[in-house]
Amino acid sequence: MRLGGSGFMALARPFALLVALALAVLVACGDPTAPPATADEVAYLQVVAHHDDDLLFMNPDVRDGVRSGHRLMTVFLTAGEAEEPDANGYSAARQAGARAAYARMAGVPDEWDGSAMALAGGRTAERYSLKSRPRVALVFLNLPEDADPRAAGGRGALSRLWRDRGGWVSVDTLVPTGGQVAEPSRYTGNGLVKVLAKLMEGFRPTVLRTQDPDPDPDYPFWLPLHDHPDHVMSARFAEAAARSYRRSPDRPALSVVGYRDYNIEDAPANLGPEQQNDKIGHFGEYQKHDKLAHGPAYDRWSRRMYYRWDRGTAWVGQAPDGRLHAFAVRGKDVIGWRQAGDRWESAAVDRPDGPLAAGLAVGRGVGGLTVCGRRLDNDGMTCRDDRGWVGLGSPDPGDARVGVPAVAAHRDGRLALFVRDARGGVSRVEQDGDGRWGSWDRLGGADVRDGLSAVPGPDGAPEVYAATATSVLRWAGGWDSSFPAVAPAGAPVAVADAGGTTVVVPVADTGEVLRATRTGGAWSAPVRGPGPGGPGRPAAVSADGAVVVVGRAGDGGVTTDASGAWAGIGGTPLDYPAAAVDPAGRLVVLLVGPDGRLHTSVRAERGGAFGPWQATP
Incomplete structure (x- = not known):
């Protein structure tokens, strides 16, 4: 999550984006012929844009997954560098914040095993597994963040990749300081879908958590999408990959849960004091590493969690x-x-x-x-x-x-x-x-x-x-x-x-x-x-x-x-x-x-x- 390149919310900043047709939010996706998972097969996969989006918008659900003992992996699409002069160093700091928060959620030391992860098309990503809980893993693709003007083609890298599915547009990833990869990888829009789909085939998730691909238009900021473009595009890419993954043979049934993002600040606080304090504490571990993640909006987001379309109780x-x-x-x-x-x-x-x-x-x-x-x-x-x-x-x-x-x-x-x-x-x-x-x-x-x-x-x-x-x-x-x-x-x-x-x-x-x-x-x-x-x-x-x-x-x-x-x-x-x-x-x-x-x-x-x-x- 990033409020803007300078750390302040661009409340009415227009985006010169051609909005793609919004994908349907599939809150319980899957082929009905796919068999339900066994208890040992349960696995949680989060796909988010930025290093704090899961902490702010998907918790306490992510925390519960971390503590369940089942396999859990979070994939961060962007490097989160925004307009920071030291983009590589700032991205590395945000990675450290994510690792610290997950270690606290797991209740274990912040010690990780890192490696370069081979991806589809010869690309690489950074993968970290928690030493005391090796079933918990974080994967960083390091694509350019929306606000970075230094990316090929300028700002809006993920949005351009989504709009261009013919392979004419490509962007290179960043290389965070002191990380696990030495060279950037190049992505097209279809290339990103293939990478995520192959990750799913290897990980075999039973739950996929995404951000909001079609935000409520009542939220008056971040026009024309009514949310951060990276949030929307990460959800659309994740759902496109899920459609491909559902064609995989012998996979367990997949449930997809979408979460509202920025606009929850306008909704009543729906977490009780204990869960608010717990969520604020986990995010606090992240904040120690991110000099821009401060302000009243962060406090409001930390006291709420809303599904984009929840199941309700009348089913x-x-x-x-x-x-x-x-x-x-x-x-x-x-x-x-x-x-x-x-x-x-x-x-x-x-x-x-x-x-x-x-x-x-x-x-x-x-x-x-x-x-x-x-x-x-x-x-x-x-x-x-x-x-x-x-x-x-x-x-x-x-x-x-x-x-x-x-x-x-x-x-x-x-x-x-x-x-x-x-x-x-x-x-x-x-x-x-x-x-x-x-x-x-x-x-x-x-x-x-x-x-x-x-x-x-x-x-x-x-x-x-x-x-x-x-x-x-x-x-x-x-x-x-x-x-x-x-x-x-x-x-x-x-x-x-x-x-x-x-x-x-x-x-x-x-x-x-x-x-x-x-x-x-x-x-x-x-x-x-x-x-x-x-x-x-x-x-x-x-x-x-x-x-x-x-x-x-x-x-x-x-x-x-x-x-x-x-x-x-x-x-x-x-x-x-x-x-x-x-x-x-x-x-x-x-x-x-x-x-x-x-x-x-x-x-x-x-x-x-x-x-x-x-x-x-």
């Missing part, structure tokens, strides 16, 4: 026969699982009409169990029920600001679908009595963030809850200002049962969760208490007469709160767990793991213990 639902079904996006496909007694099995789902974002919403409508998603190629909604996929269009066609869907049913079984629209409000589309979807209605609202929660209201009509930067909004035939005021750290989750409606809200900056319950038309006094300890939104479900909250723990596992106290139940979620009640009345917690499998843990009775995690074959 499981109950079919008309009572069985639970779960869904996940994998490349251009949606994969499914269904409950079969005490086990789960794969369930075939036909391919949707376009690539989808990770955030799926599942409900039961006129056409049976229905899964809905947001298309990445045209920003529209699509849903599948027993009759197949059908496109619903969009309230704002072609606008990247349209969010992922939330669904809830009317009392008569008709579904309503809600999204955050491009105006920062909420829009809705509903089924008629025959299950046909109608036209979009704008419900209004302002400053709504992506990640809505919809449930049936007391009158049988769906209502929706949404987070803004400073409050939680409720719509039920109109906007209701009576919900208790709280600054949310992320999306609220609403649970409706016979006793009323409970809304669970992660509280900004504190790590707490707030609960409020509506019975008889009035909200209870909000109750704030400790949160799960990890990042992101919780899941919630009504089970055995109580609302149970499920979230990520501070150690990266899963934790539940069924009686006012959190209890860890283990597991290794790739992002956010979900929860549901099965036909036998048992509470089921579900997650998608870094092995690409669905994992479930079951609590048979209230107050009982959760059983061991079971992985779907």
